[in-house]
Amino acid sequence: QVQLEESGGGLVQAGGSLRLSCAASGRTFSSYAMGWFRQAPGKEREFVAAVSWSGGSTYYADSVKGRFTISRDNAKNTMYLQMNSLKPEDTAVYYCAAVSYGPGIYSDYFYDYWGQGTQVTVSS
Numbered sequence: 001q002v003q004l005e006e007s008g009g010g011l012v013q014a015g016g017s018l019r020l021s022c023a024a025s026g027r028t029f030s031s032y033a034m035g036w037f038r039q040a041p042g043k044e045r046e047f048v049a050a051v052s053w054s055g056g057s058t059y060y061a062d063s064v065k066g067r068f069t070i071s072r073d074n075a076k077n078t079m080y081l082q083m084n085s086l087k088p089e090d091t092a093v094y095y096c097a098a099v100s101y102g103p104g105i106y107s108d109y110f111y112d113y114w115g116q117g118t119q120v121t122v123s124s
Contacts, residue, residue, distance in 0.1 A: 002026040002098050002113040009094060009118030012086055016122070020081040022096030022115060030054075030074040033099050036081050037108055038092035038120075048094070049081060050105045059105060064090075086122045093117040 008020040022034070035050035049070040050059045058070050067086075072079040079096060097111035104110025 002029060002032065004096050004098065004113055004115035006094065006096050006115045006118040009120045011121045011123065014086060014088055014122055014124050016086050017082070017084045018086065018120060020083065020094055020096075020118060020120075022079040022081075024077045024079070024098070026077075029077045029098075031100070032112070033102060033105055034070075034072060034079045035097050035099060035105060035111065036070060036079075036094060037097060037111075038090075038094045039117075040089075040092040043092075045095070045108055047106050047108070050099075051079065052102075083120070086120075088122045088124045090120060091122050092120060094120050 003025040005023050033052050036048040037045050038048050039045040051070045051072050055072045067084050069082040095117045096115045098113040099111045101110045
């Protein structure tokens with residue numbers, strides 16, 4: 001069992017930066033690959049980024065590649081999403097999630113545990 005809690009969301013101007021954190025409870029955090037998803041009003045939840053259990057491999061949606069950086073610290077049971085050069089279209093609720101099935105890393109269908117989400121709003 002893994003419990004996840006996001007923090008770090010807020011209101012920022014376009015071009016600004018935010019750093020999201022996802023704190024996990026449970027002894028098995030390092031056994032899971034982790035991901036970030038987001039959902040904007042009226043839209044489906046979409047994949048943003050993911051990181052392997054070791055942190056050695058990272059994966060990004062094309063829309064955030066080069067602007068966002070995902071990382072994890074297994075000693076602290078925490079995952080991060082550094083978001084730079086933010087755009088109004090990045091406005092959404094951001095969720096962190098844990099997945100045990102590696103090939104399913106891009107699809108929310110395969111994720112086992114989810115946080116409650118944190119709001120990110122980017123003003124133009």
